[in-house]
Amino acid sequence: MRAFNKGALGILKVEGNENKGVYSGKIRDRVYLPEGSATLSFPKSDPAPQKVAANKQQRIEIGKSVYDNNCAACHQPTGVGIPKAFPPLANSDYLAKDPNRAITAIIHGLNGKITVNGEIYDSVMPAVALNDESVANVVTYVLNSWGNKGGEVTPAQVKAVRK
Ligand code: HEC
Known part of the structure; x- marks a missing residue:
């Protein structure tokens, strides 16, 4: 019982972290590259x-x-x-x-x-x-x-x- 719960929690935790990483990372990069720092926007604009x-x-x-x-x-x-x-x-x-x-x-x-x-x-x-x-x-x-x-x-x- 204990071992099962621990495992289930472990899996949930990993999935949660992965999703958060994928979404916040990519969405932020795409918003900030064109509109934010001029240095970062350079490769896109040229x-x-x-x-x-x-x-x-x-x-x-x-x-x-x-x-x-x-x-x-x-x-x-x-x-x-x-x-x-x-x-x-x-x-x-x-x-x-x-x-x-x-x-x-x-x-x-x-x-x-x-x-x-x-x-x-x-x-x-x-x-x-x-x-x-x-x-x-x-x-x-x-x-x-x-x-x-x-x-x-x-x-x-x-x-x-x-x-
Ligand atoms: C966000 C708007 C904006 C962008 C983008 C921009 N400029 Fe300007 N530029 C201005 C403004 C406003 C002035 C006048 C600044 C002042 O009143 O002191 C100006 C002034 C100038 C001047 C001197 C005045 C004149 O008319 O001869 C030159 C030359 C110039 N810009 C060239 C460029 C070049 C080349 C680029 C692209 C690499 C560029 N600008 C991008 C807004 C911009």
Whole structure:
């Protein structure tokens, strides 16, 4: 009798623990990966984080997917932004003055008053957790799109700004 009860309890206990582990672990991971820590969301948001661009043209192509996944929600797919909320990247005089401003905004985030194409923005851009390669690609894409002046940013440049 005693031995039977002990065994039954033992089995129940193991099943309970297993179920709890499976559910809480997996559900939490899936909720937190996309929405929580920016670092953890990076592999999901960048479809090809291991792909290294061999030239400027590839940088622009890969950079477009980085942009669509990490920037377009705020700055809009064609970089026009949203008045009073998200400044335009299209034809941005703020960016034209120094492309390092885009690198800094991505790595460290950006807040406080800035003037872009004559409009004042006083908002907050969160840091976007991307590796040096992806930052180089996305900034190169932006520089070569929507009326911006062109140019190329390399991972080495991003690394220098990160320090
Ligand atoms: C959550 C919304 C959001 C996301 C995502 C975001 N930004 Fe921003 N970004 C902002 C806001 C807001 C500002 C203005 C901050 C301020 O007012 O100081 C800004 C400013 C900028 C600026 C400088 C101003 C300008 O218009 O030239 C650049 C460049 C920029 N972002 C690039 C990017 C890039 C590239 C990405 C993707 C890697 C990105 N942002 C993702 C909201 C966002």
